[in-house]
Amino acid sequence: xxxxxxxxxxxxxxxGQSMTLLCAQDMNHEYMYWYRQDPGMGLRLIHxxxxxxxxxxxxxxxxxxxxxxxxxxxxxxxxxxAPSQTxxxxxxxxxxxxxxxxxxxxxxTRLTVL
Amino acid sequence: xxxxxxxxxxxxxxxxxxxxxxCSFTDSAIYNLQWFRQDxxxxxxxxxxxxxxQREQTSGRLNASLDKSSGRSTLYIAASQPGDxxxxxxxxxxxxxxxxxxxxxTRLTVKP
Numbered sequence: 001x002x003x004x005x006x007x008x009x010x011x012x013x014x015x016g017q018s019m020t021l022l023c024a025q026d027m028n029h030e031y032m033y034w035y036r037q038d039p040g041m042g043l044r045l046i047h048x049x050x051x052x053x054x055x056x057x058x059x060x061x062x063x064x065x066x067x068x069x070x071x072x073x074x075x076x077x078x079x080x081x082a083p084s085q086t087x088x089x090x091x092x093x094x095x096x097x098x099x100x101x102x103x104x105x106x107x108x109t110r111l112t113v114l
Numbered sequence: 115x116x117x118x119x120x121x122x123x124x125x126x127x128x129x130x131x132x133x134x135x136x137c138s139f140t141d142s143a144i145y146n147l148q149w150f151r152q153d154x155x156x157x158x159x160x161x162x163x164x165x166x167x168q169r170e171q172t173s174g175r176l177n178a179s180l181d182k183s184s185g186r187s188t189l190y191i192a193a194s195q196p197g198d199x200x201x202x203x204x205x206x207x208x209x210x211x212x213x214x215x216x217x218x219x220t221r222l223t224v225k226p
Contacts, residue, residue, distance in 0.1 A: 004157075031212070042118065042203060042216030043158075050212070058213050090157060098145045100165075101207045103214065105150075105158040 001026050004106035006091050012112045013081045021076040021109050023091030031094045032074040033058075033103065034066060036087040043090060049074055050097065081113045116141045116208050120217035127194055128225050135189040135220045137204035142182045145207040149178050149189050152201045152219065161202075162189070194224045 007022045023032065030051050035043040045058030049068040063085060065077045074093075078085060088110050092103040117140045127133050137147070146165045150158040162171045162178040164187070170179040177190040187204055203219040 033212075033214075040218060042205070042218045043214075044216070045213050048212050056212070092158075097212055098207070101145060101212075101214070102148065102160055102163045104160065107157040108155075 003027065004091055004093055004104055006089075006106040006109050008109060009107070010110050012114065013078075014114050015082060017081050018077070018079050019081065019111075020078075021089055021091075021111075023074045023076070023093075023106060024072055025074075025091075025093040025104075026072065027093060027095070027104065028071070029093035029095050029104075030071075031097055031101070032068065033092040033094075034064070034074065034076045035090045035092065036060065036085075037090060037108075038087050046076065046089075083113045085111065086113045087111060116144075116206060116215045118204060118206060118215050118217040120202075120204060120220050122220060123218065124221040124223075126223040126225060129194060129196060131194050131224075132190070132192050133194055133222070135191070135202050135222070137187040137189070137217055139185045139187075139206050139215070141208065142185055143209040144182065145209060147178075147180050147187050147204060147206050148214075149176075149187075150203045150205065152203060154200075158203065191222075194222075196224050196226050198222060199224050 033048040034046040047066040052071040091106040149161045164180040175192040201219040205216040
């Protein structure tokens with residue numbers, strides 16, 4: 001099993017450009033999450049999904065959109081990138097929520113917006 | 115709003131020492147608490163998950179405790195090794211909420 005994979009690993013954008021980050025998991029997990037990690041701060045939840053075709057906002061959703069068309073994939077989109085979106089983005093998945101919400105993480109995507 | 119704090123931000127110890135990392139949270143209404151390890155430039159690896167009804171979990175040289183009433187968790191690492199050098203993060207899952215909240219982490223260095 002590959003676990004959770006993320007594409008691409010690195011990306012540099014200019015302000016105003018758009019891009020999509022892809023997350024894939026092969027563990028048949030229902031729940032998927034997108035986080036960002038900034039220096040000196042913990043991870044913050046951007047959006048999450050509780051199943052195919054569903055999405056919900058997390059703590060910092062502004063400037064991002066997501067889609068979960070297939071159970072194994074969760075896409076994070078930036079429509080008009082801003083320098084404040086320079087960060088490391090992590091995708092995670094879990095089989096259940098609540099008490100048994102053990103999350104498994106991908107390797108991350110390092111995004112720089114100039 | 116749930117806030118998670120980890121102190122100290124960085125810790126350096128000689129090899130072989132036993133050590134404790136601290137995590138505190140402001141709201142005791144949680145489903146669980148999870149400890150992660152993060153190596154530089156890498157993703158997070160789950161170390162231990164403690165359900166709200168449990169008081170501790172053990173895996174090898176790691177032991178994590180949870181005191182929900184006081185809003186505290188500790189990660190005990192026995193006989194530390196240079197390979198334990200990494201950043202350790204704790205995170206809580208609040209009740210009725212999928213928004214897992216993370217601490218900023220403790221950067222551990224174990225010197226040979």
